Amino acid sequence: MTERWISQSEELLKTLKELASKKGEDRLELVNSMIFTLNAIDRSIHGWRSWIQNLPLMAKFPEEDLREMTEGLIKKAQEFIEYDVQVTEKHKEKIPRIVVFRRKGEEDRPERGIYA
Numbered sequence: 001m002t003e004r005w006i007s008q009s010e011e012l013l014k015t016l017k018e019l020a021s022k023k024g025e026d027r028l029e030l031v032n033s034m035i036f037t038l039n040a041i042d043r044s045i046h047g048w049r050s051w052i053q054n055l056p057l058m059a060k061f062p063e064e065d066l067r068e069m070t071e072g073l074i075k076k077a078q079e080f081i082e083y084d085v086q087v088t089e090k091h092k093e094k095i096p097r098i099v100v101f102r103r104k105g106e107e108d109r110p111e112r113g114i115y116a
Contacts, residue, residue: 005047009044012040012043015036016036016037016040019033019036019037041080048073
């Protein structure tokens with residue numbers, strides 16, 4: 001399984017490299033590239049979760065390896081979330097705002113809303 005995961009991941013990396021080097025893409029191709037990229041990230045996150053939720057597996061790693069992985073993941077998460085905030089801030093006028101509608105008697109419940 002591990003060898004297959006590595007092989008598939010290397011193929012994903014090759015495709016991502018190709019997407020990054022493409023020039024002159026139209027809008028639909030750009031959106032498609034973002035979808036592919038986010039699916040690749042999602043696949044990786046799912047793999048990480050399957051590892052870390054397997055405590056007998058994680059018990060095989062020395063503390064130093066766990067520390068290194070934790071620090072690496074935190075750094076990548078910070079970079080991704082910082083980019084997320086940057087893009088959201090830049091394009092917030094294009095994003096529909098959430099309008100909260102409260103039912104009678106639910107004024108004290110957590111806010112829920114729909115996009116408007």
